[in-house]
Amino acid sequence: MAGSESVVIRSGLFRYPVPEGEQPALLACRCRGCGRIFFPAREICPDCFDAGALEETAIRGHGVVHASTVVHIPAPVGIPAPYAYGYVDMAEAPVRLFALFTGAEPAWFTPGREVELVIGPVRVDGQGREVIGFLFRPAAERRER
């Protein structure tokens, strides 16, 4: 059950609430030197160092599950079992993200499945507050089938 209060998992990762009319997005950065994208955003490109400047970019939309597992014990941070997580390769950016899965049975999220980014409740913390983070759910066209 949603608590009356909610907290963002960490500031600077995404805008919350998601601005009306916008797609959920993660706030990342991109190196102008080598093009590599970093999430969470960082201050210095480890490859280009002084030769590369980082600019803000957003990661949004669809991706494909690269790896996944179903966890059968509750996470100490307060996620009930079973739940699934893994890595997702994003379609529109050369980036592989750690991904907590939601919106389907945990066993659904096998490699190759198409998923999409959502911003929403991840868990309830020790004080009963809803913790808002980023998750991946089955991509819309998949859910409609």
Place this chain on the structure above:
Amino acid sequence: MREVYVIGVGMTPFGKHPERSLRDLGREACLAALRDAGLGPAGIEGGYCGNALGPALQGETGIGQSVLWEVGVRGVPVVNVENACASGSTALHEGFKAVAGGFSDTALVVGVEKSVMPKGTMLNVGAAELEVQLGDVFPGTFALMAQQHMARYGTTREQIARVAVKNSAHGALNPYAQRRKALTLPEVLGSPMIADPLTLYSCCPNSDGAAAVVLATGERARRAGARAIRVAGSALTTGTYDARRDLTFWPSEIAAARQAYAQAGLGPGDVGVVEVHDAFTICEIVHCESLGLCAAGAGGRLIEEGATALGGRVPVNPSGGLLARGHPVGASGVAQAVEIAWQLRGQAGDRQVQGARVGLAQIMGGSQQGDARACTVHILVRD
């Protein structure tokens, strides 16, 4: 660099020691190592202590100084090392560097930990990490690697579970081990699922315990006589932190193995006994591949063929490994060196590997973006 030798080793039994403190456990291991080396505290010129969780779980800092003072060592440089599961082996690496580099002629290296949690509570470390905040748990991290290894190489659940069967059989022979019962394949596969495909007995236990090693120069080692074991290679690496890669191995381990073999002037074919970081069954399969005991992807077949069991071509984790000996986090890396020294000296009792002259110990700690934060490889040689 000067040559460095292990001249004394000792450890406590690993397991549950609820009534004992970090300094109590550390003292027992240090005393055993000092007596094995035939040295008193005045003979020690530096101290290196691996501990990962003391500040978080026991509220203790400066544990190295506390433990070393228990055995009378004072007035010399003492360094506390935290590198997650590689804390103890990193302390060993630092002690090695001090002796090899000419800063001291002897060093006492100790790893000590109390990580047994009250029943029903989980070890919740690294809680500040974003991935942990999003539900990442240790077994899950390694389950992801197992899933990738199965998909890419056809490694089976049975092959992965056989690591626990083998290491529990080894642990049953080791009086220092926490788990002394040999498990069957159905018992490992049928234990409760933790993170698919890893079951309860695919995961190492939380443990309390300590282990210690005395290092010395060649001159000091000669006084110790036939018991001296040479540290032929000692490598410590950090991860590369880019998850956009093949997630069936750790780049940090490939690099550490390459460095240690190069230092030692030896290769995988020379190694006769191995201790690796089998915190979860899949780890041992991956380590066998990355250390060159078999080709990439062949780790499942290697365990199935029995090559890594006692009596096989290259026994891996004759102590029982982390799975059976137990895993007091900061002590495990030192305990591996203790086991290798016992094996090379022919003092390993019922679990003795016959005729081994070269031993290798590998352990890693922490995780970020699919790589380890720290990985060490040590190569020990009986000349």
